[in-house]
Amino acid sequence: MEHAGKANQAGGTVMAYLEVINDGAANPTLFPLHDEVVIGREPQDSLGTDRFLCIPEHTISRRHARIRRKGSTFFVEDLHSFNGTFVLGTRLEPGDWHPLRDGDELTVSSAQIVFHSLMEPAADSQPTIITKSVDATIYAKGFEAGTDLDSSDVQQTVRKLHAMAQVGIALGAVTDRATLTEKIMNFIFELFPLADRAFVLLKKSPGEAPTPVAARRRDGTVEDLAHVRMSHTIVDEVVNNKQSILSVDTLSDRHFGVQESIVDQAIRSVMCVPLLMEGECLGLIQVDASSNPYAFKEADLEVLTGVCAETAVALKNFQLYSDIERLLDGFVRASVQAIEERDPATAGHSFRVANYAEGLAMAVDHTDRADLRRVKFSKDQLREIRYAALLHDFGKVGVREHVLRKEKKLHHAEMRMLEHRFKHAQVCLERQAYRKLAETHAQHELSMAAFRFEKQKIETTLCEECTRLKQFMEAIRQANEPTISHADGMSGLHEITQYMYRDADDAEMPLLEDLELSALSVSRGCLTPDERRQIESHVADSYSFLVLIPWTRDLASVPTIAHGHHEKLDGSGYPMGLQGNEISYQTRILTICDIYDALTAGDRPYKKALPAEHALDLIDKECRAGKLDARVFNVFVESKVWLSP
Secondary structure, three states, X not given: OEEEOOOOOOOOOOOEEEEEEOOOOOOOEEEEOOOEEEEEOOOOOOXXXXXXXXXXXXXOOOOOEEEEEEOOEEEEEEOOOOOOEEEOOEEOOOOOEEEOOOOOEEEEOOEEEEEEEOOOOOOOOOOOOOOOOOOOHHHHHHHOOOOOOOHHXXXXXXXXXXXXXXXXXXXXXXXXXXXXXXXXXXXXXHHOOOOOEEEEEEOOXXXXXXXXXXXXXXXXXXXXXXXXXXXXXXXXXXXXXXXXXXXXXXXXXXXXXXXXXXXXXXXXXXXXEEEEEOOEEEEEEEEEEOOOOOOOOHHHHHHHHHHHHHHHHHHHHHHHHHHHHHHHHHHHHHHHHHHHHXXXXXXXXXXXXXXXXXXXXXXXXXXXXXXXXXXXXOHHHHHHHHHHHHOOOHHHHHOOHHHHOOOOOOOHHHHHHHHHHHHHHHHHHHHHHHHHHHHHHHHHOOOHHHHHHHHHHHHHHHHHHHHHHHHHHHHHHHHHOOEOOOOOOOOOOHHHHHOEEEOOOOOEEEOOOHHHHHHHOOOOEOOOHHHHHHHHHHHHHHHHHHOOOOOOHHHOOHHHHHHOOOOOOEOOOOOOOOEHHHOOHHHHHHHHHHHHHHHHOOOOOOOOOOOHHHHHHHHHHHHHOOOOOHHHHHHHHHHOHHHOO
């Protein structure tokens, strides 16, 4: 039995090569890199074939560009070429050295070249979450000075390096564990032609033993994870010692040959490598063969160790991404909580709308309706919709509280002042009436009977006026109640606007001030035009806040989705007056969910909660008027997402 130590954490001999993409050729040309190589049109007598990359095209200069290694980093320099040298689309200044990273694309006139490297990035290069190099020492031996290898050996080694590079690139692009294990299985059977089975075991938590998450045979058969049999001796040794194992002719191996699981499964050759990251064992990968006792060699173990190193990086990145997502989600929730605490009456609105919007987006994504069949949302887009829904009202943090919490058309203080004015008007009427009685008595020296008669007339008139004032006040109280649909706010107020009384200075005073009349005349809701502008400004304020957040590419549309949640398809919405296709489906979904919750929420002080049927009828009217998307609303009705907890 042969044992290999832990996966090399620091990386081995620096290996790099160029992949020259040839038009019309089935396979690209691979050119290994040494300390320095020149790219040009014609071979140079002073340079060997391993130091000169010849691209025989007339648009390439005789000596076009040069690549040189400095320390552990390769740099490219343009040699004052006629057509220039480009890296990732940017033309290099002649004489300037530009550092290269794995995967960088070079354009030398019309030639396309990709730089590949199996080494740690340079210290001054752009950092990533985690970087990990694969021990390429075993392959690098073929390029060391003084080693005699024919061209086929070199090509074979370079192809294996290319395959390993593709493993790193592929695993680096994976964003979920299921895809990761699928790709690993594909690469294992491609890298090890004699392998019969492959297993991936992962730990659910640091203190637990690894459990199988993937098991497959070469013919594509997927093993039942609940009944997978593996050698606990191999697994325990790899996990506990954090060392790779290679066993050749396992049945003859004194260490493993007596193991029942190995005998039962007729395992003849096995490799098992831990998934190590920063000293932590995240799991392991095992590859075995049942027909060939010498299916794997030490070089194969090195390759599998490299695959495991890349896999461990990907798994750790998943954990870091998950931590970042939880951090972002916590920040968003805390922000929404802070906003809603300013207005306890609407607490829970944003969270409910987010649940509705996410559910509706999934329903739209899965609907069989022909008019929405082409609308699909990825997992990232669903997260975008959720965050946009959670933060769609964030701008309300800048709205004054007395406007934000307004319950009636008149604020409490305004209503109290109006009530006091009515009492003052009544007192003024009584004062004027009794003063007139006193003056009449003084002038005419009324008899007791006449005085009583005049007093009775005055009291009757005062009673009528007081009754009238009470009716006025009742009309004002009714007009002060907000309405959900448009109504005539002036109903019952015309007579009040004409009524005048005289104050103590005998000046005529109105019962209703102009601003009060304007507020009571609002036909829908309880906000005056100025207050409505303040509330509507929250949309633009939300956008101004959200665009300041450095959203990742998969969440880049959050500000735009939230910005349009009050837009209407006919252009009557705000703040931009967008129309039709200018409004995304994500925003259309958010708009319908926002309106539904605003209508049905039972915690709004300015209105009673509407039954679901009534709310749906009102939204349906908006759809028929061309303001909302009727197709999305139909899915909303059919899916009944509002019933979800």
